[in-house]
Amino acid sequence: MAGPGQNDPVRRFAFVITLLALGLTAACSGDTQEAAPSSPAASAVSVPSADGSDALAGLAALALDRRYAALYTWEVGDGQPRNVIATVAADGTWRVDIPRGAQAGTADVSVVRTAAGLHQCSLGLAPSCVLVAERGDKVPGKYDPRVQRLFRQWLPAFTDRHEALAVSAVQPLDGAQGSCYSVDSVAAGLDAPVDVGIYCYAPDGLLTAARVNFGVLKLVKHIDAPPTVQLPGPVVSGLPLGMDAPPPVTQAPPPLPQLQPSAGPS
Numbered sequence: 001m002a003g004p005g006q007n008d009p010v011r012r013f014a015f016v017i018t019l020l021a022l023g024l025t026a027a028c029s030g031d032t033q034e035a036a037p038s039s040p041a042a043s044a045v046s047v048p049s050a051d052g053s054d055a056l057a058g059l060a061a062l063a064l065d066r067r068y069a070a071l072y073t074w075e076v077g078d079g080q081p082r083n084v085i086a087t088v089a090a091d092g093t094w095r096v097d098i099p100r101g102a103q104a105g106t107a108d109v110s111v112v113r114t115a116a117g118l119h120q121c122s123l124g125l126a127p128s129c130v131l132v133a134e135r136g137d138k139v140p141g142k143y144d145p146r147v148q149r150l151f152r153q154w155l156p157a158f159t160d161r162h163e164a165l166a167v168s169a170v171q172p173l174d175g176a177q178g179s180c181y182s183v184d185s186v187a188a189g190l191d192a193p194v195d196v197g198i199y200c201y202a203p204d205g206l207l208t209a210a211r212v213n214f215g216v217l218k219l220v221k222h223i224d225a226p227p228t229v230q231l232p233g234p235v236v237s238g239l240p241l242g243m244d245a246p247p248p249v250t251q252a253p254p255p256l257p258q259l260q261p262s263a264g265p266s
Helices: 016-022 053-065 155-159
Strands: 068-075 082-088 094-102 107-114 117-122 128-133 165-170 179-185 197-201 207-212 215-223
Touching: 053 155, 053 165, 053 179, 053 197, 155 165
Parallel strands: none
Antiparallel strands: 068 082, 068 215, 082 094, 094 107, 107 117, 117 128, 165 179, 179 197, 197 207, 207 215
């Protein structure tokens, strides 16, 4: 399983075609160079009315139909930005590759939705996938890296005006393109349908940035969607990767030296 000290796992993800098309070898090797966003130009930045519920709902509706492959930077506050690839294919399948997204940041993971359902995949030297939810369900919390929620799971909540959400337009996050909205929950004591945070979208519904409790994502570049997405490895039985740190490897104590029988009296 890849650890934090190894090369950014985006380099060895199965999305070779996507990475070549994006032309992001430097970014994926850990360089901090900034690529010019292919999202709307800065002139497209706008701040709608204070109550942004309708505007956000409209953008989320566009986002549900948006098809793309995109590279994002993900900062979690440890000074080591990670590269996240999100792909929503033409046939509706989708995949989000999340470096150091499992086992307390020691394992690379992907969440992939195919016709069979939701899979959580390990992205180590021998990638493999486990089916964790039927189609339409959610990834169980103990196996959920959460980052993929930004791209699919939370969009219906933004479009549903009956959700207990308070939405207001805010100035764009630093370096973000498009329009940004602060989202909060107004239902005390209930599980919020989305994480409290700031969400930014281009006019065509592409997520350009988000600041939530598990970090800050910002769009680097995007291209047209592929026809479909592929699982990075075979589907296997067993447990998916958990979010907690793996148990320490215990070593058996060394064997006791064998005693040689002492020589008896002659």
